[in-house]
Amino acid sequence: MARQTPLNEAHRKLGARMVDFAGWDMPVQYSGIIDEHEAVRTAVGLFDVSHMxxxxxxxxxxxxxxxxxxxxxxxxxxxxxxxxxxxxxxxxxxxxxxxxxxxxxxxxxxxxxxxxxxxxxxxMKAHAQGVAPVDRSDDYAQIAVQGPKAAGLVQRLTKTDVSKIGTYRFAEGEVAGVPSIISRTGYTGEDGFELYCAAKDAVALWDALLTEGQQDGVKPCGLGARDSLRTEMKYALYGNDIDDQHTALEAGLGWIVKLDKATFIGKEALVAQKAAGVKRKLVGFELTGNGIPRHGYAILKDGARVGEVTSGTKGPSVNKAIGIGYVPAELAAEGSTFDVDIRGRAVPAVVVKTPFYKKP
Amino acid sequence: MANVPGDLKYTEEHEWARVQGNVVVVGVTDHAQTSLGDVVYVELPKAGTKVSKGDAVGTIESVKAVSELFSPVSGTVVKVNDALTESPEDVNDEPYGDGWLLEIELSDPKQVDGLLDAAAYTELLKNA
The missing domain is CATH 3.30.70.1400 (Aminomethyltransferase beta-barrel domains)
Structure with missing residues (x-):
């Protein structure tokens, strides 16, 4: 039996198409992935991310x-x-x-x-030295409110001045009367918030955001749009672009690794890798031929397999077939070319600057 | 409930065939396009390609997934819908109209008798 978030019933009432995602019964789409994607880029979308x-x-x-x-x-x-x-x-x-x-x-x-x-x-339990972790996962629900109209929408529902909450900052307050952590974070490339609330309050918060957001053109959004939005930003998805086979430096996430910090797990390996040079890198590319790159497709250079696509889609906002994948360092520079094996066909691709999507 | 026009033939792979003499026009059904979600890319065989019933002859891709297109009949591809390169969303918007995929000249016109009629396909959807 798949696990359900507190909003499961709300999704079904809204006509969501539900799928199994990592053992969770989650909405993949409501009105359609492209429609929801556009709502987030131009107005505001709501995502149930209570499974986090x-x-x-x-x-x-x-x-x-x-x-x-x-x-x-x-x-x-x-x-x-x-x-x-x-x-x-x-x-x-x-x-x-x-x-x-x-x-x-x-x-x-x-x-x-x-x-x-x-x-x-x-x-964390095995490696924490000092304070012991407490799993609060079942206590919290989480709703992401994302898009250029997210701030206006959330502001109308709270006394907290959200203009004072900068990017990657948060405040505790009430939204629609529901005690929440109001966090200016997200996974879409748009301005917005992730609201953490008690599981029992999730439906009240979700309904209030949907109702108040009517004037903004708010749309409930599923995992499909969440994936296309994050792919256009080249935000990594665990299990696709990052995993226990690739280091943080290979993933291009050196900026979240503070090697001058006294100690953290993985530091020695990354110091050594940085000194030796990073041999493969996660890049963003566009297809210059026809097709769409997908997770697991081989990356070829002169016919030989040199890497693998970790994510790919037709980006609804960039209107191009875009992909993310690991390639040897010598093919990682912008403008480098290689082929993607699309079901036996070698389709040319070029490394581009990321994020793929930039605000107009 | 998915739209199932009465004048077409169908397959268990959720494709439709419009019989016009010894040529059939092929597309995917309303049910199929709904299941696929937003179609963003369609890959079709070249005109002149010989195909056998059940062959994977192309792919239809949505934002999230890739689905194969199977030939409902044996014959020769005589025409493909090139307009879908520019407007793959026609498959969603008009699955029985502008969203058609290809035309196949039948190697044996009797093949169409083996396809499902609208009533049988509707029944299949009920049990899906």
Missing amino acids: GEVEFTGPGALETVNALISNDLARIADGQAVYAGLLDERGTFVDDVVAYRFSPERILICVNSSNREKDFAW
Whole structure:
């Protein structure tokens, strides 16, 4: 039996098409992926991301404990800020990618991928030195409100001044009367928020956002649009673009790895890899021939397999067949060319600057 | 409920065939386009290609997924809908009209007797 979020019934009432996603019964689309994608780029979309997990570290030494587990540095940010980080293993490859919220040095909340919830919690429990993690995943629901009209919509439902919440910053307040963490984060490339609330309040918050958002053209959005939006931004998806076989440096996520930090799991491996040179890199490319690249397709150079596509789609906003994949470092520069094996056909591709999508 | 025009023949792969003498026009059904979601790319065989019933002759891709197109009959491809290169969304908008995929000249006109009629296809959808 697939797991359900508190909004499962709400999705069904809205006519969502449901799919199994990492053991969760989730909406893949409502009105259509392209329609939802466009709503997020031009107006505002709502996503149920309650399947994500939340792990909390509370007590003296919480910051230090988490800092030894993640690749980014919570000591460099202020209370009320969040960081994107790798939860890495000793090889510098990913256990998961996470967002860590610093409420105070004694309270850190980590948001983890739904597909990795149990694995991550076990990993943190085994490796945490100091404060013990608490799995809060079932306590929290999470709704992402994304798009140029997200700020206006959320503002009309809260007394908290959201203009004071900068990117990757958050505040605690009430939205539509529901106590929430109002986090200016997202996975779409648009301005917006991720609202964390108690599981029991999720339906009230969702309904209030849908009702109040009518004037903004709000649309409920499924996992399909979430994937096309993030692909256009070249945001990594765990299990596709990042995994326990590729390091953070290979994934082009050196910016979330603070090698000058005293210690964290994976540091030694990444210091060594940086010194030796990174041999393969995650790049964004466009097809110059016909077709659409897909996860798992081979990347060829002069007929030989040299890499693999990790994500690909026809980007609704860029209107091009775009892909993400690992290639040897010598093919990683912008303008480099290779072929993608699309069901036996070698289709030419060129490495381009990312994100693929830029605001007009 | 999916639209199933009475004058067409159907396959279990959710394709339709409009019989015009010894030529059939082939497309995917309303049910199929709904299941596929937004079609963004269609790959079709070249005119002149000889095909056998059940052959994978092309692909239809949505934002998320790739689906194969199977030939409902044996014969020779005489025409393909090149307009779909520019407007693949026609498959969603008019699956029985502008969203047609290809025309096949039948190697044996009797083949169409083996296809489902609208009533049988409607029944198949009910049990799907």
